[in-house]
Amino acid sequence: MSASPSTAKRASSLESLFTKLREADRAAFIPFVTAGRPTPAETGEVLDMLAETGADLIELGVPFSDPLADGPTIQAASFRAIRDGIGLPETLRILEAFRARHPTPVVLFSYLNPVLRYGVEPFLRDAAEAGAGGVLLTDLPTGADPELESAFASSPLDLIRLVAPTTPPERVREIASSARGFLYYVSRTGVTGEQAALAEGLEREVAAIRAETTVPVAVGFGISTADQAGVVGRVADGVVVGSAIVDRLEREGVAGTAAFVEELARAVHRAR
Amino acid sequence: MPTIKDPEALSGRFGPYGGRYVPETLVHALDELEAGFREVVADPAFHEELDGLARDYVGRPSPLYAARRLGEAAGGAEVYLKREDLNHTGAHKINNTLGQILLARRMGKERIIAETGAGQHGVATATVCALFGLGCVVYMGEEDMRRQALNVYRMRLLGAEVRGVSSGTRTLKDATNEAIRDWVTNVADTHYIIGSVVGPAPYPEMVRDFQAVIGREAREQILARCGRLPAAVVACVGGGSNAMGIFHAFRDDEETALVGVEAAGEGVDSGRHSATLSAGGRGVLHGSMSYLLQDDHGQVAGAHSVSAGLDYPGVGPEHAHLKDSGRALYATADDREALDAFAALSRLEGIIPALESAHAVAWTLREGAEWAGRGPIVICLSGRGDKDVAEVAELTGDLRNGEPSR
Numbered sequence: 001m002s003a004s005p006s007t008a009k010r011a012s013s014l015e016s017l018f019t020k021l022r023e024a025d026r027a028a029f030i031p032f033v034t035a036g037r038p039t040p041a042e043t044g045e046v047l048d049m050l051a052e053t054g055a056d057l058i059e060l061g062v063p064f065s066d067p068l069a070d071g072p073t074i075q076a077a078s079f080r081a082i083r084d085g086i087g088l089p090e091t092l093r094i095l096e097a098f099r100a101r102h103p104t105p106v107v108l109f110s111y112l113n114p115v116l117r118y119g120v121e122p123f124l125r126d127a128a129e130a131g132a133g134g135v136l137l138t139d140l141p142t143g144a145d146p147e148l149e150s151a152f153a154s155s156p157l158d159l160i161r162l163v164a165p166t167t168p169p170e171r172v173r174e175i176a177s178s179a180r181g182f183l184y185y186v187s188r189t190g191v192t193g194e195q196a197a198l199a200e201g202l203e204r205e206v207a208a209i210r211a212e213t214t215v216p217v218a219v220g221f222g223i224s225t226a227d228q229a230g231v232v233g234r235v236a237d238g239v240v241v242g243s244a245i246v247d248r249l250e251r252e253g254v255a256g257t258a259a260f261v262e263e264l265a266r267a268v269h270r271a272r
Numbered sequence: 273m274p275t276i277k278d279p280e281a282l283s284g285r286f287g288p289y290g291g292r293y294v295p296e297t298l299v300h301a302l303d304e305l306e307a308g309f310r311e312v313v314a315d316p317a318f319h320e321e322l323d324g325l326a327r328d329y330v331g332r333p334s335p336l337y338a339a340r341r342l343g344e345a346a347g348g349a350e351v352y353l354k355r356e357d358l359n360h361t362g363a364h365k366i367n368n369t370l371g372q373i374l375l376a377r378r379m380g381k382e383r384i385i386a387e388t389g390a391g392q393h394g395v396a397t398a399t400v401c402a403l404f405g406l407g408c409v410v411y412m413g414e415e416d417m418r419r420q421a422l423n424v425y426r427m428r429l430l431g432a433e434v435r436g437v438s439s440g441t442r443t444l445k446d447a448t449n450e451a452i453r454d455w456v457t458n459v460a461d462t463h464y465i466i467g468s469v470v471g472p473a474p475y476p477e478m479v480r481d482f483q484a485v486i487g488r489e490a491r492e493q494i495l496a497r498c499g500r501l502p503a504a505v506v507a508c509v510g511g512g513s514n515a516m517g518i519f520h521a522f523r524d525d526e527e528t529a530l531v532g533v534e535a536a537g538e539g540v541d542s543g544r545h546s547a548t549l550s551a552g553g554r555g556v557l558h559g560s561m562s563y564l565l566q567d568d569h570g571q572v573a574g575a576h577s578v579s580a581g582l583d584y585p586g587v588g589p590e591h592a593h594l595k596d597s598g599r600a601l602y603a604t605a606d607d608r609e610a611l612d613a614f615a616a617l618s619r620l621e622g623i624i625p626a627l628e629s630a631h632a633v634a635w636t637l638r639e640g641a642e643w644a645g646r647g648p649i650v651i652c653l654s655g656r657g658d659k660d661v662a663e664v665a666e667l668t669g670d671l672r673n674g675e676p677s678r
Binding site: 063064065066067068069071072075079082087088089111112113114115116117118138139140141142144145161162163164165166167168171175186189190191 | 457458
């Protein structure tokens, strides 16, 4: 592993980003897209479009055959990407090419198995070299695998931890104490996907997490409109929009999605 | 009575395998489930209720039957069948669903969900939900619904809602994904009855303990009958619940070989098989670390077997540990051998086995001569084959002829 202890201690790209945004008193707009969609050749364009229309941070999804935390939209995108041969190695190449064009931080959003198959140490090295700022592993909750988690902790990548509505307060404290980059609050009990209304009590829930930690709190799952993004942008440090963008990309391509992304970004940036 | 002796099981691990690789939303529910499980295994009243239902409703103990004609065909081996096929609902699955629904009731859950492959676990879940008047949703791959239409009808007759799963491989793997998605969404009022020794802790240990009645009975029965322990205990392995159920009581009996038989489908080299332990590598699926059929990208590969219940690319984490430690042996039987064994047991003993169980019978027919002098072989006959008759007749072309070709 190429990371030296001093690298890990330096403020990560994600920490710097949220420090800057806090100073400007605005939330981060964090779009999610699936690598390899709408076509393998176009993912680069998608990332450029996101960076150029106001993304502060991008979540890049690694396609996985068994995405059990995802709803139908991201499942379908993942299955199509896999059919086109897109896995973790290709996702890293897409990221590396993007990094040469844009400085916008990127968090890899993956299930654990592709990372295990790639090899944890090679993954940490190659993901950092490709320019990832962090990694979010859907099926590695805090405390599930101390050995694996310590490998991430000593790497330059921020391992993004999740908090759910079902997480008890004492566990929120435990998760927050080891959090890096930002905490991802899953805003509803369920899988990814669009929804008509935000969960009630979101503001209170985010405030409760905020009380436990100084690490920024981003909110995702089910945020599908500019109005909803604006509401969340008032209370959270970051707003993740996934399925609504993925769905638009699948139906209308890159050009047809740009205006929607711009609208989401504006809503988040003007929320306060 | 389930016992908790293995300190590794308390951490949800079997060697490096097992664990809890799940979305954060489920962590608290698994903590609660684990606490609930620890509480009931220590509660004599729970066991009294479970044992009473096992006796009066399921028909336990299931017989241990000396299969003499099968033994002759298996090279002169002394073969016994542990008749889980005679349980209510026709398979071992009800041992687990009964235990879990009693636990779910104590935990105040009002809704039950399950995944099913062959439909046997779905039927066993629908059955206990009918028994206790709880709502039941069963997820089943559309391909499996086609192969096991009769079980779909059975589940509906029992009052369950069967939801077809059309994503991915449209079999057990994707039905399990969909059941987990449901659980993530409805975790407050819903208990998920996993049907095998797979999934996040505490499921592998809990399902094993509810199935361990098979081995406890078999061990007593063979000792009473033969005055000795068996040379081998043989069971088919998909997820591996009937195998763990019969293995567990024999785990410290060094003279007894534990043999798990996986489905080689069209052949392990064909790429169309379900021989996870024999041909897979380490990985994480459905919440636990175990062996897994996967490609170079870590995408889970589609499994194949003529038997829907073995058609699964993962395997229980305790089996992974038993394989690595050498305590159990894992072999394979392919589709052809399983179909032959299905016919053979029907003709030789008047017992039509489930296609899953036919894999264990096939291993015995193939390897029995090797074991002939060493002592009795106990086969876990995990289920009956009524559900498979139409599919087998179609596969072998016998429906057109009007009679079986062999």
